[in-house]
Amino acid sequence: MEPTRPGKPESLRPITPGEPVRPLEAAATRVCTTRQGAVRGRTGSDAVTSFLGIPYAAPPFGPRRFREPAPAASWDGVRDAFTHGPSAPRAPYAPPMDALIPDADGGQGEDCLNLSVWTPHPGPGGGLPVMVWLHGGAFSNGSGVGPAYDGAAFARDGVVCVNVNYRLGTDGYLRLPGRPDNRGLLDQIAALEWVRDNIEGFGGDPDRVTVFGESAGGMSIGVLLAHPRARGLFRRAILQSGAAHHFLRPATADLITAHLAAELGIEATGTALTEAFARVPFAELLPAQAGLRAEMGARPDPALWGEAILNMMPFEPVLDALPLPAADCGVDLLAGSNREEYRLFLVPTERLHRLSERKLRETTEAYGLDPDKALPVYAENRPGAGPGELFDAVATDWFYRIPAVRLAESVPGTHVYEFAWRSPQYGGELGACHSAELGFVFDNLRDPVYAPMLGDRPPQGLADAMHGAWVAFAATGEPGWDVYDRETRTTMVFGASPAAPTELVRDPRAAERALWEGVR
Structure with a gap:
């Protein structure tokens, strides 16, 4: 469906000085000021105020199509920020992924460069840490809005949470003559600039910004860490299942x-x-x-x-070389992956038990490993595993775990985690797959949007531990365990055992990790 121009919101109206406000409205809404104008948010029973659908840049269509983001227009009066703004135009996830990966049900449209804010302190003077969320979706799908990424739990725990929509697919990443590359990344930078310029008015500290993202969102952060225009826009970063590894020349x-x-x-x-x-x-x-x-x-x-x-990702950041950040980049890092990431792409599609030995060997070699040397190492830790299960292990390392390890090796002081809780879905075969950690990070397990992925009884204690570590890292730079170095390779494993939500491990699956040394 073609995006529509939203026009001027009906809620923009001048406020007369001394205008009476109904008591219920006064208790339920708050007004904050941005450089473009004032916005009115709604306060919930949890004392968290949300401001939804705030434009951080102008609609990138018409004469602005395929160009850098331009400043958002200003407005008079107070703009109601009660509903999420439109997401970037995109195709839906294809079955069966559409039932498993959380996505927004809201509309798509031209005014898609918007963000939402959740805060426990709607107004200046809060000095609170800020977390800015970049969603995943292979740079072609996904949305920063919707119940899956509701930021209320972060605000409840003393963090101002900001969720961002950015351009995807053709509009965000297709290389086009006469237009800048990586327009979706430029949108993310514009959103971070908006946070720098405005978040103090929502109770946040612009010098305590943590950007966090999953999959394509994490990969985006891996590029932003080395991007000159992003320098100084965030102090900390959390990269979930994506790091500085995947790009297109x-x-x-x-x-x-x-x-x-x-x-x-x-x-x-x-x-x-x-x-x-x-x-x-x-x-x-x-x-x-x-x-x-x-x-x-x-x-x-x-x-x-x-x-x-x-x-199999036709839309990615376009770069000349691998953008590893400098060792002294000045950003505190937390990076990690899920133990069985690739099962998301093998189990629901029924490929796990159909994948051939030939495909396993061809892919292993394409990734840069010698199948005759590497596959016996992976098989040793997985007795009786078939080609599909070994394919998951090799692809998970190449795509997700090893990039996080290399990032930690290049930036001293990085903290590393692994998510190992195994979903009971698909007869337990879905495992600790890609995106399974999201409901735990957002402490939002009760939302039914996560049930197809996590089942009906995901452990709240694990959410307490993981969400709590993310909050602590945003507040202090310390998630609660030692940093990763080449000697100890300390890794916090979340959810490996039902008896304990966390376990500190030195160099997990060391022999498998060592296979990748020197492989690019």
Whole structure:
């Protein structure tokens, strides 16, 4: 569906000095001021006030299509911030992922560069730590809004929480002549600049900002850590199941653009190519970009897709080289992954027990390992494991765990975690899969949106431990365990045992980790 221009919200109206306010309204709403104008939020029974759908940049469409984010327009009076703003135009998750991965039910639209704030101190003078959430979704899906990422639990525990929407897919990451690369990342930087300029008015401390994200959100942070325009915008960072590892080189990004243009019947070149993409209705563009993955699977030839064929992600940050941050980057880091990430892509699709030995060996070699040396090491820790289970272990390390380890090795003082709680879903085979930690991090297990992934009895004690560690890290830079170094490789494991929600481990699965030394 084509995004619509929202126009001027009906709730923008001047406030007359001395205007009487009904007692219920006075108790239920609060007003905070931004540089663009005043916003009215709603206070819940938990004493947390939410301000939803605040624009941090102008709608990136019309003459602003495929350009850097521009400043949001100002408004007069007080703008009601009671509902989330529209998300970026995107295709829905394909089945069966649509039932498992939390996504917003709200609308999509042109005014998608917006954010939401939850605070226990709506007004200046709070001096509270701030956490800014960047959602995942392979840079093509997902949304920063919706019940799954409700920030009330963070605000309840003394943190100002900010959730961000940013451009995805073609609009966010397709390489186009005459337009800047990585527009979705530039949106994230604009949102962090908004936080720097405005969060004090919501009770937050702009010098105590932690940016945290999962999957594509974590990968985004891995790039932002080394991005000159992001320097100084955050003091701490939490990277969940994604670090500085996955990107497209410019030549590969050009291949992706050519494939999508061919799918849409676009034959133009240069700036005319960019203009042609801008004319494609979203009803055609979104299915076409979603279909790129299917085409990659049907024709898995590196000559056609470059390095994108390894992770099946046609939309990613476009970079010339791996963006590892400097050892003295000045940012406190917490990074980690889930123990069985890749099961999310193997179990619901029924590939876990169908994957062949040949596919396992081909992929292991493509990742840079010698199958004859590596696979026996993985099999030793998994007696009786079939090709699919070994594929999960190898792909989880390549895609998620090893990038986090390398980040910790490059930045002294980094804390490392692993999420190991195994979901009971799909007969217990779903395991500690990709995105299974989200409900625990947000301490939002009671929301039914997580039930398909976590079942009906996920352990609240684990949420207390994990959410509490995230809050402590945002407040102090210390999540509650020692830093990772090359000698001890200290790792906090969440949920490995039903008897205890946490376990401190030195160098988990050391032999498997050692296989990747020197592999790029």
